[in-house]
Amino acid sequence: MRTVLLLGATSDIGQALADKYAKEGYTVWLAGRNTSHMQDIASDLKIRHEANVEYYKFEALDYASHQKFYSDLPGVPDITVCIFGYLGDQEKAEREWNVCQNILDTNYKGAVSILNLIANSYEEKSAGTIVGISSVAGDRGRQSNYFYGSAKAGFTVYLAGLRNRLFKCNVHVLTVKPGFVDTKMTEHLDLPAPLTAQPEKVATAIFKAVKKRKNTIYVLGIWRLIMTIITSIPEPIFKRLKL
């Protein structure tokens, strides 16, 4: 039985992935902060898909706990998906260091800390798939979300580096840039419907990309085009834009 570990399982994308993998017959290990929420998700998956589901408390910002968290799992998961992230309030973060720090730590340091351990264990086994949910926001810095964006940019580069390092030992690393997703994290934003994916769509795209051992995916094809345009605008012009 194949096993998938979902870091940040209570997020909308995490729940959609849990549903997809459970439906496909995988053993699903949920990891997150809110255990009662994970309990509900687990019972739902067990009832609806008769799936093997367990849940484990995981705190992304408590780096010291990561080793124990990983060692305490009943085995090494075949696939690890790092989903957790924190959008934060850009304007607040410009003024308050703790808000800013929280964005940087959650999206970059927390992810790197846990994935380092997983990468090492996959390298040792010469098997495994690491999926990182990064963001199109990391493709170019923009005034509206550059804290989140820069942390995700760091994460994208980290994943690329991992991919390069682990290629020779057969470990697959997938970078996912979902674009806008209709989630709790973005509910307060007025997102344009044609550019916004449902979490279920993101989950299906990830499931397929893992099977096909893709390197980087944009969930909606249009985002690849948009980001190609955005990254090709010369900086002297770009800096004048309100994006």
Place this chain on the structure above:
Amino acid sequence: MAERKLTNWGNYPELISNVRSFDTTGMVEKLCIEEKHWIARGMGRCYGDASLGQNVLSTLKYNKVTFFDVQSGVIECQAGFTLDEVLQLAVPKGWFLPVTPGTKFVSLGGAVASDIHGKNHHKEGSFSRHTLNIKVLCGDGKIYECSRTENSDLFEATCGGMGLTGVILSVRFQLKKISTSYITQKQIKASNLDELIVLFEKYKEYTYSVAWVDCLARGKKFGRSILMLGEHSELDELKGSKTKAPLKVHSEAGLNIPFNFPSFVLNKYSIKLFNFAYYHKNLKKLQENIVHYDGFFYPLDNIRNWNRMYGKPGFLQYQFVLPLDQIDGLKVIMNRIAEKKQGSFLSVLKVFGAQNDLISFPEEGYTLALDFPITDSLLEFLDELDKIVEDCGGRIYLTKDARMNKDFFHKSYPRLEEFMQIVNKYNPNAEFKSVLSDRLSITK
């Protein structure tokens, strides 16, 4: 804040609302502290303004099934879980919804808040009769469990209470045992209303019964109709390919109406034509066959967004119930509709069994439901119908309503005072209120 244009199934009225969703109790508790005057909303399948308000709490992400005992058929789900999802889960295990409305795209929270009824009301009552336990987040920020025996006042006011006692968080209810997912159906044509009434009485032992009525037919054909009766099929009744998968679940909808039809599509001629064809599609007086539950209960679910047929202005569904002895009143109303040439294609008549709940709509008598496209003269016309319903001692289903006046409402629900006292106890400062509850002066 996420301001969104919102309408329910009738596309009328439309409101700009602040819509927030939640997937944990912690999250909904926090939202209710941050902001007042919420109304919970699930699939938006009530027709009018019952789940519209300034602040709308979408339950759709709070949609987990937390308990299902395959032996006893007891299931517990969070409010955003839909009847569609219940069927997908329960049917293969030999269980069915105890009560279902004409669409499966309804959330469980909505099912309780509307105290939905179905074709089996005369035999098995409304949804509340099968509801074992409900959790509600009330105005004081606390979560209460309620049932017929525990906090029974809250239970009674929550079933059919249109979300005004608080946010319905989860529902535990009893499913119904089935041997197959098919319905043994009998359709009988009635050439007029009197004949139909006799047939209803004659076949009252059937579990499921409902009649489609041609509301535009006049004279001798007045009230011509097709009575549809059904029982869950037993295994030995199935033949051919059906025996291979006796507990087959429904499939996804086929057709979609991609945009609003222009309003001239539905007019008295097209509806007359439809009604003529619908009535005459059954060549024989009596027709018997075995059909899947999806076609029997949810014929319109097969056309996604069928509400767009009524065009951008939307439509109103008018559903009332009259006591059994008010058959003349029913005739007066149907006559007015035929005169006005304002009928819709699916006018549905059913006999309710006895029920005397606090605020639930069903009571023993005849219930007729029909759709009217919004026109300039419609509101006035419906006020006129209200008057007849009122004189007959009947009432209107809140889930379908978007326009009834409050005096009529207050007169027609005899236990309203009691209901309002309980609402006031659990929701004292109108923490939960809707356009409907304001319009009908249930909340201040």
